[in-house]
Amino acid sequence: MRWRNTHARLPGLLLALLGWLALAWPAWALNVPVKTWTLNNGLTLVVIPDHRAPVVTHMVWYRVGAADEPAGKTGLAHYLEHLMFKGTKRIAPGEFSRIIKRYGGNENAFTSRDYTAYFQRIASDKLGMVMEMEADRMQNLQLSEKDVKTELEVIKEERRMRTENDPRTLFAERMQAMLFTAHPYRRPVVGWMADVKHLTLADVMAFYRRFYTPANAVVVVAGDVEPEKVRALALKHYGALKNTAAVRPRWRTPEPPPLAARRLMMRDARVRQPTFQRLWVAPSYRTAKGGMAHALDVFADALGGGTTSVLYRRLVVKEKVAAWAGAFYSGDDRDYGTFGVYATPAPGVTPERLEARIDAVLKEVLERGVDEKRLERSKGSMVASAIYALDSQFALARIFGEAMATETGVQSVLTWDERIAKVSGEEALKAARAVLRPANAVTGWLLPPEKKAKAAMRSSSAEKESAR
Amino acid sequence: MMVAFGMRRFLLAILLLLAPPLAASALEVREVKTPKGITVWFAEDHTVPIVAMNYAFAGGAAADPAGKEGLANFLSAMLDEGAGDMTSEQFQERMEELAFSMDHSAGREWFSGSFRSLSRNLDESVKLLALAVNRPRFDAQPLERIRRQLLVSLRKKAEDPEERAWDAFRRMLYGKHPFARAVDGDLRGIGAITADDLHALHKRLFAREKLLVVVAGDIDEKHMAQMVDTVFGDLPAKSGMPDIAPPVFPKQARMKIVRRVIPQSIVLMGADSIRRDDADFIPAYVVNHILGGGGFGSRLMEEVREKRGLAYSVYSALITHEKDGVFFAYAGTRNDKALLARDIMLENIRRVAKEGVTARELEEAKDHLIGSWPLRFDSTTKIAGMLLGLRLQHLGIDYLKKRNDLMRAVSLQDAKRAARRMLHPERMQVVVYGNPPQPAAAKAAPAGEPAVAR
Numbered sequence: 001m002r003w004r005n006t007h008a009r010l011p012g013l014l015l016a017l018l019g020w021l022a023l024a025w026p027a028w029a030l031n032v033p034v035k036t037w038t039l040n041n042g043l044t045l046v047v048i049p050d051h052r053a054p055v056v057t058h059m060v061w062y063r064v065g066a067a068d069e070p071a072g073k074t075g076l077a078h079y080l081e082h083l084m085f086k087g088t089k090r091i092a093p094g095e096f097s098r099i100i101k102r103y104g105g106n107e108n109a110f111t112s113r114d115y116t117a118y119f120q121r122i123a124s125d126k127l128g129m130v131m132e133m134e135a136d137r138m139q140n141l142q143l144s145e146k147d148v149k150t151e152l153e154v155i156k157e158e159r160r161m162r163t164e165n166d167p168r169t170l171f172a173e174r175m176q177a178m179l180f181t182a183h184p185y186r187r188p189v190v191g192w193m194a195d196v197k198h199l200t201l202a203d204v205m206a207f208y209r210r211f212y213t214p215a216n217a218v219v220v221v222a223g224d225v226e227p228e229k230v231r232a233l234a235l236k237h238y239g240a241l242k243n244t245a246a247v248r249p250r251w252r253t254p255e256p257p258p259l260a261a262r263r264l265m266m267r268d269a270r271v272r273q274p275t276f277q278r279l280w281v282a283p284s285y286r287t288a289k290g291g292m293a294h295a296l297d298v299f300a301d302a303l304g305g306g307t308t309s310v311l312y313r314r315l316v317v318k319e320k321v322a323a324w325a326g327a328f329y330s331g332d333d334r335d336y337g338t339f340g341v342y343a344t345p346a347p348g349v350t351p352e353r354l355e356a357r358i359d360a361v362l363k364e365v366l367e368r369g370v371d372e373k374r375l376e377r378s379k380g381s382m383v384a385s386a387i388y389a390l391d392s393q394f395a396l397a398r399i400f401g402e403a404m405a406t407e408t409g410v411q412s413v414l415t416w417d418e419r420i421a422k423v424s425g426e427e428a429l430k431a432a433r434a435v436l437r438p439a440n441a442v443t444g445w446l447l448p449p450e451k452k453a454k455a456a457m458r459s460s461s462a463e464k465e466s467a468r
Numbered sequence: 469m470m471v472a473f474g475m476r477r478f479l480l481a482i483l484l485l486l487a488p489p490l491a492a493s494a495l496e497v498r499e500v501k502t503p504k505g506i507t508v509w510f511a512e513d514h515t516v517p518i519v520a521m522n523y524a525f526a527g528g529a530a531a532d533p534a535g536k537e538g539l540a541n542f543l544s545a546m547l548d549e550g551a552g553d554m555t556s557e558q559f560q561e562r563m564e565e566l567a568f569s570m571d572h573s574a575g576r577e578w579f580s581g582s583f584r585s586l587s588r589n590l591d592e593s594v595k596l597l598a599l600a601v602n603r604p605r606f607d608a609q610p611l612e613r614i615r616r617q618l619l620v621s622l623r624k625k626a627e628d629p630e631e632r633a634w635d636a637f638r639r640m641l642y643g644k645h646p647f648a649r650a651v652d653g654d655l656r657g658i659g660a661i662t663a664d665d666l667h668a669l670h671k672r673l674f675a676r677e678k679l680l681v682v683v684a685g686d687i688d689e690k691h692m693a694q695m696v697d698t699v700f701g702d703l704p705a706k707s708g709m710p711d712i713a714p715p716v717f718p719k720q721a722r723m724k725i726v727r728r729v730i731p732q733s734i735v736l737m738g739a740d741s742i743r744r745d746d747a748d749f750i751p752a753y754v755v756n757h758i759l760g761g762g763g764f765g766s767r768l769m770e771e772v773r774e775k776r777g778l779a780y781s782v783y784s785a786l787i788t789h790e791k792d793g794v795f796f797a798y799a800g801t802r803n804d805k806a807l808l809a810r811d812i813m814l815e816n817i818r819r820v821a822k823e824g825v826t827a828r829e830l831e832e833a834k835d836h837l838i839g840s841w842p843l844r845f846d847s848t849t850k851i852a853g854m855l856l857g858l859r860l861q862h863l864g865i866d867y868l869k870k871r872n873d874l875m876r877a878v879s880l881q882d883a884k885r886a887a888r889r890m891l892h893p894e895r896m897q898v899v900v901y902g903n904p905p906q907p908a909a910a911k912a913a914p915a916g917e918p919a920v921a922r
Contacts, residue, residue: 052515053495053846085764094774097764102832104839121843153777153802160732161780161800165629270730273623307560316613317557323620344624346616377564384567387586390516391847 032390034400034410035227039239042215042247046400046410047230048222050393056124056223057397060134061405063218064211065114066191067184067252067335073203075191078111079155080204084118085109086147088140093147096133103129113185114334115405121394124224131219131237138212139241141205148201156197159190167268168275171446178262178442179279182253185336214238215247218404222397252335255281258437264444271448274351275344276358280441282329282337286408291419293331295431296339298423300329301378302370303432304341308377310370311341314361321349321357334406339435351445366436369429379421386417495845497855499865502693504701506676509855509865510692511684513848517587519685520852521695524580524860526678527709529651535660538653540574542618542661543669547572547581549610551599556610559596568593570600574651577712577790578860579673584849587686590695598699604670606663618658625652630800633734633901636726640897641738641794645715672708676700682855685848714791715740723898733806733902737813738796739892744788744861751878751886753786757833758825759816759891760784760797765832767816772799778809784817786890788861795890806904814893821891824884838872 037045069076087093100107105122120130163169173188180186190196219238221230258281285293304311304327315322322343331337341362345354389395403413497511532539548563548570550556563570568585581601585593625631635650642648652658679700683692717740742752753761760768760783772782784797797817801809825833845851858867 052513053842055843055846094764094770098832101762101765101836101840104836104841104843106840106843123839123842150775150777154773154780157732157778157800157802158780160802164731165800167627168624270627270629272626273620306564308557308564313557317609320613320616323616344620347619377561381564381567384586387517388584391518391849393846 032396032400032414034414036404036410037231037234039214039235041239041241041243043234043238043241044218044404045231045234045238046218046220046404047225047227048220048393048396048400049225049227050222050396051224052393054124054224055121055393056127056221056225057119057121057393058127058130058134059117059119059220059397059401060138061115061117061218061220061401062212063114063216063247063250063405063407064116064207065112066187066189067113068211068250069184069187069207072195073199073207074187075155075159075189075196076199076203076207077116078189078191079152079196079199080207081109081111081116081118082151082155083143083148083204084137084141086141086143086151088137089142090136090140091133093144096137099133100130105130111189112333113187113189115402117398117401117405119394119397127221127225127230128233128237131233134219135237135241138214138217138238139244141208141212143201143204145201148204152196152199155190156193159193159196163188163190164193167266167270167446170268171264171266171275171277171444174264174266175277175279175442175444178264178444179281179338180255180336183255183335184252185333210245213244213247214241215243218401220397220401220404222393222400250334255336258439261438262442264442265447266444267447267449269449271446273344274448275342275446276351276355276444277340277342277446278358278441278443280339280435280437282331282339282435284333284335284337284406284408285331285412286334286406287336288331291423291427292431292434293329293337294416294419295423295427296329296337296435297331298375298378298382298420299370299428299432300327300339301382302374302428303327303365305378308374310365310374311343311358311361315343315354315357316346319357320346321354322346325358332402332406332408334408339432351447355443355445362436366429366433369425372425375423375425375428379423382420383417495842495851495868497865497868498689500689500693502697502701504697506679506681506696506700508692508696509682509859510689511682511851511855512688512692513684513851514686516848517686518848519585519587519590519683519687519695520848521583521681521683521699522580522852522856523583523679523681523700524578524856525673525675525709526578526707527673528575528577528579529649529653530576530646530712531710532646532649532653532657533665535657536653536665537649537657538618538651539657539661539665539669540579540673541652542614542658543666543673544572544574544579545614545618546606546611546666547600547604549614550605550607551596552603552605554596554599555605556607559600562596566593566596568596570597576647576651580856580860582852590687594695594698601674601699602702604666606666608663611663611666615658615661618652619655622652622655622658625650629728629730629732629734629901632728633726633736633899636724636901637736637738637796637897637899640722640724640899641717642715643718646712647715647789671704675704675707677705677707679703680856680859682852682859684851684855712790714789717792717895718897719895721894721896721898724900725904726899726901727903728901729903731803732800733803733900733904735799735801735806735810735813735898735900736796737810737817737896737898738794739896741786741793741795741892742886742890743791743793746793746889748882748886748889749788749793750874751882752890754830754833754837754875754878755820755825755883755887755890756784756786756795757837758829759820761786762833762836767820768797768799768813771812771816772801772809776812778802778805778812782809782813793890795892803903804905806900806902810898810900814896814898817891817896818893820887821893822888824880824887827880830878830880830883834875834878838875841872 035047107120109118177186311325315325325343529540566589570583572581779799779801782799787794
């Protein structure tokens with residue numbers, strides 16, 4: 001389970017991609033022949049040749065996301081992402097998409113906490129054309145009041161569909177809001193409804209002018225292309241663009257020293273199955289010192305990455321108190337990573353009992369560490385995941401684009417598998433002990449309404465219960 | 469290349485510059501017969517050191533016995549839980565050491581598997597896959613553990629309005645036919661399934677008859693044939709799975725509101741449609757792309773989302789089974805406008821059924837569908853997935869070469885005829901799941917409008 005907190009303009013496609021990434025993530029490295037340049041106007045260019053099919057993936061990443069929004073304007077980065085398809089001085093609303101489709105391409109966009117990205121997948125000989133169009137909308141966005149208003153309704157529906165209609169997403173949203181007490185990672189990317197309702201055309205344009213400028217952009221091209229030719233095309237289409245604003249270093253309020261363990265008990269009338277989650281604030285790949293992120297990644301896999309992990313073997317297989325149990329580390333965001341443990345009680349097991357057992361296993365693992373053999377298997381399968389990642393042109397483009405957009409850098413990607421292979425048991429344990437402290441965590445339960453919960457517990461032989 | 473930018477003329481410029489569509493030239497797919505007689509579609513490519521094999525056995529959840537609903541899905545979850553002389557724990561540790569994946573899933577009419585291995589570990593990985601396919605164990609401990617997981621996921625699913633809306637829609641459309649049931653069964657069925665049931669299903673289902681196999685990636689033909697025979701060569705020849713009679717679809721339109729106090733309503737509508745083996749399927753596919761399958765620019769997207777902001781997600785699709793086809797449309801929309809969104813969707817379906825599509829829409833759709841074909845074949849994993857998908861539709865290997873010509877040949881008349889044959893607003897089953905305003909049910913609906921059936 002990875003929390004990829006991104007929102008896309010179109011559902012479905014991205015969900016499928018994220019599903020795939022969850023398998024292979026974080027998975028990269030090996031000998032990817034990646035080339036990078038910085039153009040005179042500060043735009044970063046990344047090229048990844050892949051000659052298997054005559055197609056190309058072109059992405060433009062802006063180093064701006066939900067965590068960069070002004071106070072009271074949550075959802076603005078994502079709103080702008082939607083509006084980027086509403087036309088420029090030269091291209092009518094909707095025409096961008098229509099042109100890409102007409103040439104046999106697919107396109108979409110996504111927004112996260114740290115970045116906003118636009119992509120096209122198309123025949124490689126159309127690369128110049130898509131660059132021309134992306135360069136155009138980097139500077140010439142032209143919005144009408146009517147389009148801006150209608151799109152706000154779409155965003156509200158997006159929030160209702162993804163978040164409000166689904167208690168599990170609501171729970172995840174509220175967990176984030178408690179995990180980060182001051183840092184803007186506490187915001188949902190789609191925005192809080194009360195803010196979203198009041199976003200205006202003026203807000204959008206000010207945000208666009210400030211952040212959509214060549215020095216704040218990363219262009220990634222993966223596919224059937226020669227790097228030098230891509231560079232020439234990029235110089236032609238992006239090289240002449242002038243910066244419209246100075247790029248200032250990003251400032252986000254850092255988390256104050258953690259002092260208090262937090263707890264979220266959320267009941268929802270729709271919920272039938274209780275779920276446990278505990279999240280800790282951790283360093284990210286960018287901020288970690290001395291390989292701590294790699295160590296946390298390995299520790300998380302050994303602790304809870306699948307059916308051979310410590311948590312699954314103990315709580316699901318041996319003690320049978322959980323139907324599922326696992327752990328994850330997510331270190332790809334710019335400022336902080338997240339370490340998480342999750343579990344679902346087995347039928348008939350109370351939340352209290354399960355949580356006590358989770359605490360006991362965690363305590364034991366943090367005292368004694370993880371079995372060496374277990375650790376080796378984790379490292380082996382993580383290194384192998386880097387080879388599988390090579391199979392997807394889109395995933396490669398995304399991994400490198402994200403590394404550049406979060407200022408983590410390509411080197412971190414290129415050396416990832418090598419450094420994972422070197423993590424020792426001692427390092428893994430040391431990193432885990434530093435992060436998995438009570439004051440650093442929020443513990444959450446998503447629960448059915450009290451009446452329903454009692455009834456479910458009584459008829460714990462699940463056969464009697466109706467699924468309807 | 470130069471594109472002349474210029475306001476409205478932009479599109480014209482593109483029409484003139486439109487290059488001939490790409491051939492999926494890099495892709496070569498061979499049909500290979502293994503020594504043990506299994507026919508494989510094979511795409512060799514050594515760029516990335518991995519091998520992908522996808523396969524499917526005929527028979528799925530629609531054949532689950534009454535009282536054992538969810539059996540095929542249960543089987544799919546048990547295949548990496550111990551096989552041969554390896555326990556569940558031993559099997560899964562070895563899988564992790566070899567870093568391969570095998571995923572099985574039950575569909576309504578097919579049971580499919582996807583296997584992916586590093587080429588350097590291939591032979592060892594294949595040994596485990598062969599054990600799982602030929603000699604699964606269904607030991608009591610893992611079986612009870614998986615049962616608990618299946619029960620818990622059924623309860624989680626029941627929380628999700630989207631799933632509940634689909635359940636309601638399937639019941640309207642398929643009535644008592646097994647397609648109305650969820651693939652993952654129900655609490656009672658899952659509770660009743662035994663190891664004997666799983667062994668019996670495994671014996672009936674895993675047979676060479678109607679087995680479909682495709683392989684892509686870093687392997688040569690001889691080695692590939694050995695691999696396929698190691699996994700499937702010793703299975704029984706004959707399948708014991710029953711034929712499923714086609715569903716009988718409702719003859720009259722019905723509208724239903726399932727009232728739930730949730731923030732957004734889900735609108736689903738559909739009716740029987742064109743079959744995959746129908747000569748008009750390709751034109752119908754193109755028409756659906758224009759109506760609601762093609763995302764931005766499609767009529768439903770433009771009318772419901774772009775013009776009115778009524779939904780984030782709105783689309784339509786064709787589903788094909790062995791003996792029937794279904795057209796459906798979906799939208800997630802605000803409660804107070806849910807009935808309006810529903811009516812706009814119906815109106816657009818009616819209009820396309822009656823009038824067909826425009827020449828410009830047809831050309832644009834064809835250009836996209838033809839031009840984007842190579843994007844579906846740009847990785848080993850995707851190639852294997854696509855090839856199995858084509859075989860599941862009983863297409864010949866020549867379809868890979870013919871497909872774009874078939875698309876190109878669709879005329880405006882073809883599209884109009886197909887639209888009429890694929891869309892049946894007069895017998896559409898419509899469900900609104902959520903909290904829309906009380907419909908003015910009793911108010912006389914215009915003639916020809918389906919009545920509200922509650």
